[in-house]
Amino acid sequence: MTSKVIRPGQTIGILGGGQLGQMMAVEARHMGYRVAVLDPAEDCPCASLADIHIQAAFDDQEAAKQLSKVSDVITYEFENVDLEVARIFEAEGKLPQGAYSLEVTQNREKEKQVAVEADLPVPTYRIIHSVDELEAAFEATGFPAVVKTISGGYDGKGQLKVEESADEARSFIKEGGTYIVEAWLSFDLEISQVFTRSQSGEITYFPIAENIHKNHILHESRVPAMISESVADKARDAVKRMSDHMNIVGTFAVEMFVIGDDVYINEMAPRPHNSGHYTIEACSISQFGQHVRAICGLSLLPVHTFPAAVMVNVLGKHRNLLLDNLEKYQGIYLHDYGKKEARNHRKMGHLTIIGESLEEIDEIIENNNVHLW
Numbered sequence: 001m002t003s004k005v006i007r008p009g010q011t012i013g014i015l016g017g018g019q020l021g022q023m024m025a026v027e028a029r030h031m032g033y034r035v036a037v038l039d040p041a042e043d044c045p046c047a048s049l050a051d052i053h054i055q056a057a058f059d060d061q062e063a064a065k066q067l068s069k070v071s072d073v074i075t076y077e078f079e080n081v082d083l084e085v086a087r088i089f090e091a092e093g094k095l096p097q098g099a100y101s102l103e104v105t106q107n108r109e110k111e112k113q114v115a116v117e118a119d120l121p122v123p124t125y126r127i128i129h130s131v132d133e134l135e136a137a138f139e140a141t142g143f144p145a146v147v148k149t150i151s152g153g154y155d156g157k158g159q160l161k162v163e164e165s166a167d168e169a170r171s172f173i174k175e176g177g178t179y180i181v182e183a184w185l186s187f188d189l190e191i192s193q194v195f196t197r198s199q200s201g202e203i204t205y206f207p208i209a210e211n212i213h214k215n216h217i218l219h220e221s222r223v224p225a226m227i228s229e230s231v232a233d234k235a236r237d238a239v240k241r242m243s244d245h246m247n248i249v250g251t252f253a254v255e256m257f258v259i260g261d262d263v264y265i266n267e268m269a270p271r272p273h274n275s276g277h278y279t280i281e282a283c284s285i286s287q288f289g290q291h292v293r294a295i296c297g298l299s300l301l302p303v304h305t306f307p308a309a310v311m312v313n314v315l316g317k318h319r320n321l322l323l324d325n326l327e328k329y330q331g332i333y334l335h336d337y338g339k340k341e342a343r344n345h346r347k348m349g350h351l352t353i354i355g356e357s358l359e360e361i362d363e364i365i366e367n368n369n370v371h372l373w
């Protein structure tokens with residue numbers, strides 16, 4: 001495939017103007033691209049960076065057409081893009097990432113199927129459409145298990161852990177919905193492989209991060225992940241097989257569980273990922289920069305990384321403490337997304353610390369009291 005090259009001065013359209021859109025836009029502007037964003041919120045994080053802001057709902061097809069009209073290439077910051085709209089963009093030759101990887105990643109069943117087709121292990125699962133099917137599903141998965149809505153979940157929303165009885169899940173199942181029931185794996189650690197694939201099929205990998213969640217929300221990503229070379233090879237190999245299989249373009253993330261020497265696929269995101277934010281400071285090219293290069297039909301840059309990095313999310317409940325004491329923080333890079341409303345568990349920004357080792361970084365985290373968050 002010969003890819004269309006997007007050149008500085010041309011316009012990158014972004015569906016979604018949250019923090020991921022914002023960080024993509026920063027990289028795009030560094031490279032001389034113009035940016036158009038579609039987002040319903042007047043003061044979305046990307047608004048002040050975009051040359052054009054189409055303020056409309058994500059399912060507004062007229063607005064999507066308008067975005068296409070002003071853009072030479074289109075990308076997105078979230079996977080729940082209307083597939084019909086994505087297919088129109090693709091047919092216009094403006095969506096190098098394609099509609100297929102959206103179709104897969106917006107549906108947990110398809111995600112699992114792709115992993116299985118690529119011969120990769122996933123937790124035992126069953127798809128159900130009604131309460132009556134719960135018992136049989138749990139018989140297959142055993143307890144504990146987790147029930148998840150088939151689409152639309154994030155940050156632990158739309159899922160329920162079930163300890164020992166189908167009764168616990170009955171009220172969670174809504175008439176007409178589709179759910180996936182998964183065996184709950186007691187993993188050693190969670191990791192993610194963020195990588196970028198160019199339009200010619202070249203792949204660059206960012207270092208694998210170890211991800212620590214609090215209240216189902218990513219709290220910290222740590223690099224290097226404490227995994228053996230063989231686990232790292234398995235993770236990269238899994239990602240390579242899936243990405244060739246899906247013909248992925250752009251930056252993409254795969255979340256995995258590690259148990260002993262085995263790697264299980266959990267989730268995928270067809271876009272830059274929270275666990276890859278550390279790449280902004282710790283790598284010679286960030287997940288956002290590499291993404292922009294991929295969708296613009298450019299070659300990827302080699303990734304060189306600092307020996308160690310940690311990213312910590314700043315939620316609504318931490319933000320004031322942080323901003324009021326900013327001058328006291330030492331050795332920490334700050335990103336604030338400029339969101340007005342600081343809801344408790346809303347991602348408002350993140351911190352990055354880079355250094356020679358994780359021990360050195362943990363000391364900085366402790367000295368700055370970030371470990372208390």
Ligand SMILES: Nc1ncnc2c1ncn2[C@@H]1O[C@H](COP(=O)(O)OP(=O)(O)O)[C@@H](O)[C@H]1O
Nearest residue numbers: 123146153154155156157182183184185213267
């Ligand atoms: N099958 C499972 N076994 C063990 N832990 C799980 C399982 N599924 C989800 N989790 C935990 O819940 C977190 C969120 O689940 P995930 O499927 O990644 O949904 P999302 O990130 O969209 O909320 C995971 O990062 C993991 O910590």
Ligand SMILES: [Mg+2]
Nearest residue numbers: 155255266267
């Ligand atoms: Mg997840």
